Amino acid sequence: MSVRPEEKSSALPISRKKVTLQRLHALAEERIPITVITAYDYPTGLRSEKNDIDICLVGDSLAQVALGYDSTTRLTLDEMIHHCKAVSRGAKTPFLVADMPFGTYLGGVDATVRNAVRLVQEGGVEAVKMEGGPEIADIIARLTSLGIPVMSHVGLLPQRHTALSGYRVQGRDALTAYSVFKSAKVLQDAGAFAIVLEAIPHQLAGFITQALRIPTIGIGAGPSCSGQVLVHDDAVGVWSGHKAKFVRRFAEVGKGAGEGVASYAAAVRSGQFPDVVGESYGMDAGQWQEFQKLVESAGMTPDAS
Numbered sequence: 529m530s531v532r533p534e535e536k537s538s539a540l541p542i543s544r545k546k547v548t549l550q551r552l553h554a555l556a557e558e559r560i561p562i563t564v565i566t567a568y569d570y571p572t573g574l575r576s577e578k579n580d581i582d583i584c585l586v587g588d589s590l591a592q593v594a595l596g597y598d599s600t601t602r603l604t605l606d607e608m609i610h611h612c613k614a615v616s617r618g619a620k621t622p623f624l625v626a627d628m629p630f631g632t633y634l635g636g637v638d639a640t641v642r643n644a645v646r647l648v649q650e651g652g653v654e655a656v657k658m659e660g661g662p663e664i665a666d667i668i669a670r671l672t673s674l675g676i677p678v679m680s681h682v683g684l685l686p687q688r689h690t691a692l693s694g695y696r697v698q699g700r701d702a703l704t705a706y707s708v709f710k711s712a713k714v715l716q717d718a719g720a721f722a723i724v725l726e727a728i729p730h731q732l733a734g735f736i737t738q739a740l741r742i743p744t745i746g747i748g749a750g751p752s753c754s755g756q757v758l759v760h761d762d763a764v765g766v767w768s769g770h771k772a773k774f775v776r777r778f779a780e781v782g783k784g785a786g787e788g789v790a791s792y793a794a795a796v797r798s799g800q801f802p803d804v805v806g807e808s809y810g811m812d813a814g815q816w817q818e819f820q821k822l823v824e825s826a827g828m829t830p831d832a833s
């Protein structure tokens with residue numbers, strides 16, 4: 529299922545039909561790169577809807593990007609559901625996936641099923657994503673068997689940054705590369721419909737993509753994956769925190785937005801804004817006189833001298 533840049537041009541006619549699992553597998557088989565972007569609220573969900581995104585991911589990166597926490601481990605299930613509700617009102621056509629927040633799939637199979645059901649039922653998402661390897665394979669198998677599709681996520685696991693002593697590229701030596709590959713295989717066999725490969729060497733990502741039946745979605749994993757994902761705020765240049773090496777900014781919205789806010793404040797301070805809004809906001813002279821009489825007869829003349 530690997531995708532070579534020179535093969536990417538033979539694109540199928542873009543379908544604006546609802547993206548389904550079947551469609552995602554067809555894209556991977558045809559070697560048409562799958563486009564994935566995160567969304568955290570209604571406007572970003574709507575942006576993925578309007579710009580032909582295949583998968584919209586309510587990533588737990590929203591902890592840092594949208595809520596200002598210092599780690600994704602701070603995000604609660606209730607907070608995630610709140611954001612999923614907003615995104616799902618905007619992103620109707622993309623396949624909608626939510627990250628299961630840290631801790632919500634670590635308390636056993638039954639508790640995990642309850643939490644995933646809440647994301648689907650209350651949050652309105654179609655599938656869940658979870659970070660980890662063989663240690664969560666039984667949970668993935670259970671959810672899949674119950675009809676909740678699962679996207680898995682290996683390589684750099686942000687929810688484990690403490691255990692991993694930071695956000696580090698994974699699989700750079702033969703042994704850890706083999707372990708990432710084995711994990712991917714086990715997760716596929718457990719029933720995952722796709723797998724995120726985060727921050728691993730491009731050769732390893734290409735190898736895994738060729739070896740698996742399910743699509744691989746890369747972030748910092750090179751061009752050979754079946755698809756790519758980026759954090760929305762990284763892609764449009766809004767995120768002002770740490771910029772990982774794999775990030776490319778496709779717009780500078782943060783700069784433009786900052787200039788807008790600064791210009792607004794300057795215009796208010798200088799009296800350049802606002803103008804008098806005439807016409808529909810106007811009061812005719814007669815009504816204005818009536819108003820003044822009402823104020824006077826109520827003895828409510830202004831205090832100001």
Ligand SMILES: Nc1nc(=O)c2c([nH]1)NC[C@@H]1CN(c3ccc(C(=O)N[C@@H](CCC(=O)O)C(=O)O)cc3)CN21
Nearest residue numbers: 588589592593600686695696697759762767772773774
């Ligand atoms: N804005 C944003 N973008 C993301 O991609 C993202 C988040 N936030 N928050 C949740 C996780 C955290 N992620 C991260 C965070 C840091 C690095 C990072 O600093 N990577 C180093 C690797 C250094 C190395 O191992 O040599 C880098 O410089 O790219 C990578 C992914 C990915 N996710």
Ligand SMILES: CC(C)C(=O)C(=O)O
Nearest residue numbers: 566587588589724757
């Ligand atoms: C970057 C993607 C893969 C993610 O997990 C997130 O945004 O939380």
Ligand SMILES: [Mg+2]
Nearest residue numbers: 587588589627
């Ligand atoms: Mg995540």
